[in-house]
Amino acid sequence: MSDALLSIRAIDKHFGTYHALRDVSLDVAHGEFVALLGPSGCGKTTLLRCIAGFLSPDSGTIRIGGEDVTRLPPHRRPLNTVFQHYALFPHLSILDNVAYGPRRHGVARGEALERAREALELVGLDSAAGRYPRELSGGQQQRVALARAFVNRPKLLLLDEPLSALDLKLRKRMQIELKHLQEKLGIAFVFVTHDQEEAMSMANRIVVMNRGVIEQVGDGRAIYTRPASRFVADFIGEANLLPGTAEGNAGVRLAVGSALLPHLGADTRQRYTAVLRPEHVELLNQPEAPGLITDQGFVEDVIDTGGQTVVTVRVGEHLLASRRLGMAGEGLKPGAPVFVGFRPGHVHIVAEPASHRSGP
Amino acid sequence: MSAAMNRALPLLAAPVAFFAAFFAVPMIVVVSSSLMAGGVPSLGNYARVLFDQYHWDVLAATFRIAGLTTVACALLGYPLAYYLVRVVKSPALRRTCVILLVLPLFTSNIVRSFGWMVLLGRNGLVNDALVGVGILDRPMRFLGTELGIVIGLVYILLPFIVLAVGNALAAVDPALEDASSDLGATPFDTFRTVTFPLCLPGLMSGIVMVFTLAVSAYVTPALLSGGKITVFPMLIFQQYSTVFDVNYGGALSMTLLVMTLVLVGLAGWIGNAGASATGRKAQ
Numbered sequence: 001m002s003d004a005l006l007s008i009r010a011i012d013k014h015f016g017t018y019h020a021l022r023d024v025s026l027d028v029a030h031g032e033f034v035a036l037l038g039p040s041g042c043g044k045t046t047l048l049r050c051i052a053g054f055l056s057p058d059s060g061t062i063r064i065g066g067e068d069v070t071r072l073p074p075h076r077r078p079l080n081t082v083f084q085h086y087a088l089f090p091h092l093s094i095l096d097n098v099a100y101g102p103r104r105h106g107v108a109r110g111e112a113l114e115r116a117r118e119a120l121e122l123v124g125l126d127s128a129a130g131r132y133p134r135e136l137s138g139g140q141q142q143r144v145a146l147a148r149a150f151v152n153r154p155k156l157l158l159l160d161e162p163l164s165a166l167d168l169k170l171r172k173r174m175q176i177e178l179k180h181l182q183e184k185l186g187i188a189f190v191f192v193t194h195d196q197e198e199a200m201s202m203a204n205r206i207v208v209m210n211r212g213v214i215e216q217v218g219d220g221r222a223i224y225t226r227p228a229s230r231f232v233a234d235f236i237g238e239a240n241l242l243p244g245t246a247e248g249n250a251g252v253r254l255a256v257g258s259a260l261l262p263h264l265g266a267d268t269r270q271r272y273t274a275v276l277r278p279e280h281v282e283l284l285n286q287p288e289a290p291g292l293i294t295d296q297g298f299v300e301d302v303i304d305t306g307g308q309t310v311v312t313v314r315v316g317e318h319l320l321a322s323r324r325l326g327m328a329g330e331g332l333k334p335g336a337p338v339f340v341g342f343r344p345g346h347v348h349i350v351a352e353p354a355s356h357r358s359g360p
Numbered sequence: 361m362s363a364a365m366n367r368a369l370p371l372l373a374a375p376v377a378f379f380a381a382f383f384a385v386p387m388i389v390v391v392s393s394s395l396m397a398g399g400v401p402s403l404g405n406y407a408r409v410l411f412d413q414y415h416w417d418v419l420a421a422t423f424r425i426a427g428l429t430t431v432a433c434a435l436l437g438y439p440l441a442y443y444l445v446r447v448v449k450s451p452a453l454r455r456t457c458v459i460l461l462v463l464p465l466f467t468s469n470i471v472r473s474f475g476w477m478v479l480l481g482r483n484g485l486v487n488d489a490l491v492g493v494g495i496l497d498r499p500m501r502f503l504g505t506e507l508g509i510v511i512g513l514v515y516i517l518l519p520f521i522v523l524a525v526g527n528a529l530a531a532v533d534p535a536l537e538d539a540s541s542d543l544g545a546t547p548f549d550t551f552r553t554v555t556f557p558l559c560l561p562g563l564m565s566g567i568v569m570v571f572t573l574a575v576s577a578y579v580t581p582a583l584l585s586g587g588k589i590t591v592f593p594m595l596i597f598q599q600y601s602t603v604f605d606v607n608y609g610g611a612l613s614m615t616l617l618v619m620t621l622v623l624v625g626l627a628g629w630i631g632n633a634g635a636s637a638t639g640r641k642a643q
Contacts, residue, residue, distance in 0.1 A: 104544035
């Protein structure tokens with residue numbers, strides 16, 4: 001992908017003895033919306049700051065539009081950033097905040113103000129042009145930060161958890177607005193978030209990171225249905241993680257239902273984990289059902305939230321969560337015997353490499 | 361509400377009494393004595409002060425010395441504060457630097473000014489060094505000049521401006537400088553349009569502090585003037601300690617106080633206008 005807008009190759013970054021990024025490579029195409037997703041401390045913000053130029057990687061290269069920018073200072077990189085807490089200049093009016101970028105690029109004051117006004121119009125805040133950042137609400141400051149970042153028409157916009165300071169309702173609305181704006185502007189977005197729902201609902205592609213490593217890159221559906229590792233399965237959505245053991249080199253035997261699932265290249269020296277989403281676990285009232293792997297257990301816990309019910313079933317030494325729509329918990333008391341069943345096709349098997357990922 | 365008030369009142373009494381006893385009452389005593397001459401109310405003391413060209417000359421010298429001191433403190437103190445807050449990364453080193461900066465404040469003004477008398481003398485260390493290096497052909501006279509007094513005052517007052525500016529600089533969110541750089545500003549542009557305007561209030565408060573302390577300084581000018589230069593506090597000291605004319609001394613004190621307040625107010629007004637002007641010009 002030499003025509004990628006952003007091309008990151010084999011980046012490493014240490015903070016003292018702490019290994020923040022390990023051999024990270026990533027391509028971002030023109031106009032793409034990419035989310036960097038992971039728990040705090042996974043390296044997503046470090047990666048973003050390396051792209052923006054606030055941090056310099058120990059090794060590896062970063063190219064933007066084919067140009068090597070690895071050693072360029074931030075002010076010479078063709079991109080802009082929306083900061084987590086907006087970082088609006090408190091001593092400048094909203095209009096002057098947005099006009100700041102064009103002015104620094106040598107645009108005459110009148111022209112810069114004109115562009116700033118257009119950008120503010122695009123985020124619906126042209127009426128606040130004369131006010132100061134402290135006079136605006138969090139959501140409005142967020143829009144100003146956005147306008148200030150895209151007014152220079154960069155090819156690439158970096159967003160560092162821009163919605164994390166907003167309340168839930170406003171966040172949902174901003175997600176939709178942000179997505180529409182991105183499509184309208186045609187600017188590639190690299191969006192850092194720890195909120196998987198946010199990543200799923202906005203991004204074309206999700207980059208799941210953990211401990212400085214990219215665990216998986218793919219669209220939301222691929223990451224949810226075919227997680228590449230135990231970490232991704234556990235981090236994205238809810239998952240029943242069941243141990244499995246390789247038998248020969250053709251299959252993995254599950255701890256629940258004692259079924260042998262075909263798995264190419266199974267290796268008896270490896271540990272395996274079977275990922276089973278709660279919505280795929282059915283509760284049965286007879287021991288057998290056609291096409292299902294079944295097992296017997298006892299109800300451990302029933303949580304009824306109105307729209308859906310989560311029933312946890314103890315099968316041997318393993319707990320299995322089953323999510324059902326509606327009020328499905330009726331008649332299920334803790335301790336009651338119950339049968340569980342799931343389709344073999346819904347079980348996704350991941351190998352567990354005995355590397356850094358299994359450590360604490 | 362009123363119960364809380366009742367409990368709060370005794371707590372307030374102590375500071376109020378302290379303020380009244382040590383600030384308000386002396387002020388009233390000075391003002392009222394300045395308005396008395398020969399045992400009757402009169403503006404005669406003020407007439408004596410204001411219609412004598414000598415007083416205006418001394419006042420001008422006082423403000424000239426204080427002004428130069430303030431400018432020198434700002435020019436030396438700002439980079440020093442910037443260095444301490446932004447360049448020194450190790451907290452231990454920074455703490456050491458701040459202690460070194462503040463430590464001289466614990467020694468007496470008199471001792472430190474005597475130190476400068478020795479250093480700045482005709483055969484003092486400063487002249488020896490300047491002549492030795494070849495900057496001067498022959499020793500320069502520092503003692504008994506305004507320059508000598510300014511050097512002594514700058515040495516004593518520098519910590520105040522460094523601490524004021526340092527606090528203001530430390531309060532500037534580094535994300536703002538990142539944002540500026542991200543938007544295409546060179547490091548110098550970032551300093552000019554973001555960092556400097558944002559710590560201008562801190563610089564102004566440091567400037568006001570240094571200026572008022574320099575205007576009212578007595579010990580340092582008295583020791584370094586060598587009897588050749590008179591500043592206003594020396595006139596006041598004379599009236600109170602040698603002439604025992606508390607009425608005339610009071611009028612001199614009030615004159616200096618009012619003039620200083622006017623100048624500081626003027627500087628604040630100019631500073632505010634300047635701040636909004638640089639803010640706008642940045643755009």
